[in-house]
Amino acid sequence: MRLSAQEIASAVGGELLGDPTVAVLGAAGLNEATESEISFFHNVKYIDSLQRTKARVVFIPQKTNGTPLPEGKTLIRVSNPQWAFAQVLGLIDHKHHPQGVHPKAYVEPTAKIGKGTIIYPGCFIGHNVRLGEKCLLYPNVVIAEDTEIGDRVIIQAGSVLGSDGYGFATQQGKHHKIPQVGKVIIENDVEIGANVTIDRATTGETRIGEGTKIDNLVQIGHNVSIGRNCLIVAQVGIAGSARVGNNVTMGGQVGISGHITIGDGTVIAAQSGVMSDVEAGEVLFGSPVRPIKQAMKLQAIYGKLEEMYDTIKQLRKKLS
Amino acid sequence: MRLSAQEIASAVGGELLGDPTVAVLGAAGLNEATESEISFFHNVKYIDSLQRTKARVVFIPQKTNGTPLPEGKTLIRVSNPQWAFAQVLGLIDHKHHPQGVHPKAYVEPTAKIGKGTIIYPGCFIGHNVRLGEKCLLYPNVVIAEDTEIGDRVIIQAGSVLGSDGYGFATQQGKHHKIPQVGKVIIENDVEIGANVTIDRATTGETRIGEGTKIDNLVQIGHNVSIGRNCLIVAQVGIAGSARVGNNVTMGGQVGISGHITIGDGTVIAAQSGVMSDVEAGEVLFGSPVRPIKQAMKLQAIYGKLEEMYDTIKQLRKKLS
Amino acid sequence: MRLSAQEIASAVGGELLGDPTVAVLGAAGLNEATESEISFFHNVKYIDSLQRTKARVVFIPQKTNGTPLPEGKTLIRVSNPQWAFAQVLGLIDHKHHPQGVHPKAYVEPTAKIGKGTIIYPGCFIGHNVRLGEKCLLYPNVVIAEDTEIGDRVIIQAGSVLGSDGYGFATQQGKHHKIPQVGKVIIENDVEIGANVTIDRATTGETRIGEGTKIDNLVQIGHNVSIGRNCLIVAQVGIAGSARVGNNVTMGGQVGISGHITIGDGTVIAAQSGVMSDVEAGEVLFGSPVRPIKQAMKLQAIYGKLEEMYDTIKQLRKKLS
Numbered sequence: 038m039r040l041s042a043q044e045i046a047s048a049v050g051g052e053l054l055g056d057p058t059v060a061v062l063g064a065a066g067l068n069e070a071t072e073s074e075i076s077f078f079h080n081v082k083y084i085d086s087l088q089r090t091k092a093r094v095v096f097i098p099q100k101t102n103g104t105p106l107p108e109g110k111t112l113i114r115v116s117n118p119q120w121a122f123a124q125v126l127g128l129i130d131h132k133h134h135p136q137g138v139h140p141k142a143y144v145e146p147t148a149k150i151g152k153g154t155i156i157y158p159g160c161f162i163g164h165n166v167r168l169g170e171k172c173l174l175y176p177n178v179v180i181a182e183d184t185e186i187g188d189r190v191i192i193q194a195g196s197v198l199g200s201d202g203y204g205f206a207t208q209q210g211k212h213h214k215i216p217q218v219g220k221v222i223i224e225n226d227v228e229i230g231a232n233v234t235i236d237r238a239t240t241g242e243t244r245i246g247e248g249t250k251i252d253n254l255v256q257i258g259h260n261v262s263i264g265r266n267c268l269i270v271a272q273v274g275i276a277g278s279a280r281v282g283n284n285v286t287m288g289g290q291v292g293i294s295g296h297i298t299i300g301d302g303t304v305i306a307a308q309s310g311v312m313s314d315v316e317a318g319e320v321l322f323g324s325p326v327r328p329i330k331q332a333m334k335l336q337a338i339y340g341k342l343e344e345m346y347d348t349i350k351q352l353r354k355k356l357s
Numbered sequence: 358m359r360l361s362a363q364e365i366a367s368a369v370g371g372e373l374l375g376d377p378t379v380a381v382l383g384a385a386g387l388n389e390a391t392e393s394e395i396s397f398f399h400n401v402k403y404i405d406s407l408q409r410t411k412a413r414v415v416f417i418p419q420k421t422n423g424t425p426l427p428e429g430k431t432l433i434r435v436s437n438p439q440w441a442f443a444q445v446l447g448l449i450d451h452k453h454h455p456q457g458v459h460p461k462a463y464v465e466p467t468a469k470i471g472k473g474t475i476i477y478p479g480c481f482i483g484h485n486v487r488l489g490e491k492c493l494l495y496p497n498v499v500i501a502e503d504t505e506i507g508d509r510v511i512i513q514a515g516s517v518l519g520s521d522g523y524g525f526a527t528q529q530g531k532h533h534k535i536p537q538v539g540k541v542i543i544e545n546d547v548e549i550g551a552n553v554t555i556d557r558a559t560t561g562e563t564r565i566g567e568g569t570k571i572d573n574l575v576q577i578g579h580n581v582s583i584g585r586n587c588l589i590v591a592q593v594g595i596a597g598s599a600r601v602g603n604n605v606t607m608g609g610q611v612g613i614s615g616h617i618t619i620g621d622g623t624v625i626a627a628q629s630g631v632m633s634d635v636e637a638g639e640v641l642f643g644s645p646v647r648p649i650k651q652a653m654k655l656q657a658i659y660g661k662l663e664e665m666y667d668t669i670k671q672l673r674k675k676l677s
Numbered sequence: 678m679r680l681s682a683q684e685i686a687s688a689v690g691g692e693l694l695g696d697p698t699v700a701v702l703g704a705a706g707l708n709e710a711t712e713s714e715i716s717f718f719h720n721v722k723y724i725d726s727l728q729r730t731k732a733r734v735v736f737i738p739q740k741t742n743g744t745p746l747p748e749g750k751t752l753i754r755v756s757n758p759q760w761a762f763a764q765v766l767g768l769i770d771h772k773h774h775p776q777g778v779h780p781k782a783y784v785e786p787t788a789k790i791g792k793g794t795i796i797y798p799g800c801f802i803g804h805n806v807r808l809g810e811k812c813l814l815y816p817n818v819v820i821a822e823d824t825e826i827g828d829r830v831i832i833q834a835g836s837v838l839g840s841d842g843y844g845f846a847t848q849q850g851k852h853h854k855i856p857q858v859g860k861v862i863i864e865n866d867v868e869i870g871a872n873v874t875i876d877r878a879t880t881g882e883t884r885i886g887e888g889t890k891i892d893n894l895v896q897i898g899h900n901v902s903i904g905r906n907c908l909i910v911a912q913v914g915i916a917g918s919a920r921v922g923n924n925v926t927m928g929g930q931v932g933i934s935g936h937i938t939i940g941d942g943t944v945i946a947a948q949s950g951v952m953s954d955v956e957a958g959e960v961l962f963g964s965p966v967r968p969i970k971q972a973m974k975l976q977a978i979y980g981k982l983e984e985m986y987d988t989i990k991q992l993r994k995k996l997s
Contacts, residue, residue, distance in 0.1 A: 061787070064878060064880055064882070065880040066879070066881065068920075069742060069880065069881045074880075075718050094888055100749055106972035108719075111782055117846060117848055119846040119855065120848055120853060122855070123844075123846045123854065123855040123856065126855060126856040126857075126858055126879070126880070127856050129856070129858050130857075130858050132804075133785070133803070133804040133805075135832065141783050156724040157801065158783040159783065159799060159801055159817070161820075162813055173818070175821070175840065176783075176801035176819045176821075177799070177801065177819055177835075177837075179818055191841075191843060191854070191873075193837065193840040194801070194819040194821065194837040194840055195817075195819060195835060195836075195837045195872070195874075198733070208875055209777055220739060228854065230840065230874070231819075231837040231840035231874040231876075232835070232837060232844065232872050232874050232894075233871075235899060239783075248852060250843070250845055250852050251876040252843040252845070252896075252916075253837075253840065253875055253876070253896050254872075254894060254896050257914075260688055266850055266851055266852060267850065270843065271843070271896040271898065271914050271915075271916075272912065272914045272932075284850055284941070288895075289914045289916060289932050290914055290930070290950075292934045303727060307916075307934065307950060307952075308932050308950045308964050324964075339979070340975070342975050342978045343974060343975065345682070345985065346978050346981065346985060347983055349989060349992070352992055353988060353992065356992060356995055356996070
C-alpha cells in the first residue's frame, strides 16, 4: 500500500486537516505505529497514546470534546475512526485464501455450497448442509449434517457446528442418550471464532441471528436462540434452550443458565453468571449477576468486611 | 415417521389415555411441537407449556401430583417421560454416518478398531490405540498413542484424547518438560462432547468411568480419575490427579483443583470452584464452594451489605 | 527400561543412599508405583505417600528438613527430585512420531519448516509461515498465514494459531469486521496445549515469550504480549492487547481484561478475574482479584455474614 493522506480521506469520506500529501504505507495502533503508518483515535482513554504516537496521519472523531489535538500531524475527521481504520486495513489485507472448496476439504455430495464460498483444507461439510454465498471457512471446521448457514458467514479454524446437544434421560442412575435430531441455523453475516462449539437442537433448531459475532472457545448449547448483532466474547458458555435477544453483549467467560431469557441490549460483564431472566437494557456483573452499579458498590463494601466485623465486635462489647 | 398414538404407547410400554388413533409424524418440545408431533411433560416447572402445547399426544409421568391435565389430548402415562421421548427420537434419527473407518481418517497400522465402530473423516488414531466395538467418532477427533477406549463410546468432533499432561520441572526459573508416558482409558458407554481435551497421565492412567457423559470444551488433566455415570457439563476444568467419584454432577464452567477427591453423588453448581476434598452426597455452590443452602443464604445477605454498613456506622455514632 | 539404582543416580548426578543394585524397570508417582519402579518425593504435603509407597527407589531433595525417611528403600538425593524424575521418564518415553512432515499434513509451498521438525497428519501450515527447528506439531494443529514459530516449540493437537482477532467497528448497531492483518510470533521453547486459540494481531503482533508453557483450551486475544517462562494453566482467557510480564503464573480459568499490564513474577490463583494493572510479584485471588491473604481473610469473614447480620439486628434493637 502507498496512499496519500488525501486519497485516504477521500476514500473514507473524511475531512482532512493538515498536509494532504503525506504518504501512508501501512496502518497500526497509536502505540505501535511508525511515521509512515496511519492510526486512529476514538476514546479519551487513549489520549496519552495520541500525544505520543509516531503516526503522521490519524483518524479522529467529529467531536473531540476539547481533547488537545497533537501538532504537526495530518488529521482526518470521520464519524467513526475505528470504522475508517477498518476500511484502510481492508486495503492492506491480502490473505492467500484457496479458491472455492479446497480439494483437501471433505464435502458430502448432498451438501450445497453457495457461490464465492471458500473452504480451507481439513474442513468437513456433512450430509444435507446448506452453506450460503461468500462464506469463509478456515481449516478443520466441522459443519455437521443438516446445518444451514447464510451468506457472508466467517468461521475461524477448528470450530464445530452441529455436534449433538448434551441430553440424557436418567434411569436408575444410568444416563441414556436422547437422540439429537434438530439442527443448527446460522443467519447472514455471522462470524464465529476458533474452536467454538455450537450444538444441534434436540428437536427444532439452535439459531444464531444475523450479524452476531462469536469469539473463540464459546459454547452454545442445544436449542439456544441468539438474536441479531450480539457480541459474545471468548469462552462464554450458553446452556441449552436459553433465549438471548438482539444487540446483547457478553464479556469473556460469562455463563448463562439453560431455559432463561436475556432481553435486548443487555450487557453482561466478564466472568458473570446469569441464573434467571434478564430484562432488556440491563447492565450486569457478578456470579450471580446484579446490576453493575450495585455489584461494584457491594464489591467495595466487601473489601471493608474485616473492618465491619471488628466494629461489630467492639459495639457488642460496649453494649454488654 | 408415521405412527399412531397406540403404536407409540405399545412401543414404550405406556398407558394410553384418549384417542389411540391420532397420527404422530414427529416429535418436539412442548413449546415447539405442532399438532402432528408428540411431546413430553416431566417437570411441574413446565406446566404452562403443557397447557399451551399444540402437540396432540404427550407423554406424562405416572404421578402427576394433582397437575391439571390438558383436555382434548391423547396422553401416554410412562414411568420416565423423557426416556420415552428419547425412544421416539431414536425412531426419527436417521443420520448419514460413514460405514466403518472413513478413508479420509488416518489410522496407524498398530491401532485396533472394534467391530461396528464408525470413524469420520479427519480423525487421527495413533499408535497402539485400542478402540472398542460400536464406537462413533465424529470428524477431526484425535486419539493419541496408547489410548484405550471401550465399547459404545461416542466422541463428538474436534476432541483430543491423549494430549500430553501439563507437567514441568522448574529449575532456576526455567520450565523443563516432564515427559508424559502414561495413557488415557475411556470405559464403556462414555460420551465425550466437541473440542474436549483429555490429557494422558504422566505415568499410569487418566480414566473416565463407565457411562460418564462429558459435554463440550471440558478439560480433564493428567492422572485424573472420574467414576461411573457422572455428568460433566460444558467448559468444566478438572486439574491433574483429582479423583472424582461415581454419579457426580458438575454444572458448566466448574473448576476442580488438582490432587483433591470429590465423593460419590456430589452435585456442584455451575461456575463453582472446588479447592479441597468433598464428602459424598454434598450439594455445593460458590468459588470457593460451600453447601448450596449456606451459599445461597450468604449471597442474599451479601446483597444487604450496603444496608449493614450504614447501620454499623449509625450504631457507632449513637454509642460514641 | 532396565537400570540399576546406581546407574540412575549417576545419570542424574545424585547421591545414592542404600542398595545400589536394585533394578528399576519403570517410573511412577508415589501412590501408583510398584516395587520395580522409581518414584520421587518433593513436597512435605505428600509425606504419607512417601511412607506408604511400594517404590523401592525414590528421589528425595537435598534438604528434607527432618522429614522421617522411609526404611528399606534406596534413596537418591538430588537438588530437584521432580527434574530427576523427568529425566528418567525421558528414558522411558518412546512415542512413535512421524518423520518430518507427514504426507497427510497440508503445508503451503511458501511456508518454511526447520530441520528436525515433526508435523502430524491433519495439520495445516499456511502461507508464509516460519516454523523453526525441532518443533513438534501434533495432529490437526492449524498455523495460519504469516505466523512465526521458533525452535523446539511443541503444540498439542487441535490448537489454532493465527485466527483473526475479535475486532469489530460498530455503526448504527451493526458490527463491521476490522481486518486482522497482524501476525502471531511464538518464541523458542514454548509449549502450547490442545485446542488452544491464539489470535493474530489487528496490526503488529501477538507474542508468546521464550519458554512459556500454555495448557489446554487457553484463549489468547489479538495483540497480547506474554513474557518469558510463564505458566498459563488450562482455560485461561487473556483479552486483547493485555501485556503479561515474565515468570507469571495463572491458575486454571483465570480471566485477564484487555489493555492491562501484569507485572513480572505475578501469581494469579485459579478462577480469578483481573480487571486492572498488577504490580510485579503480587499473589492474587478473586474476581475481581485482591492480594491473596486479604482475599482469603475476606472469604473467611464472608462465611460469618449471617452471624454478623443477626448481631447488627440485635444491637439495633438494644439501642432503640
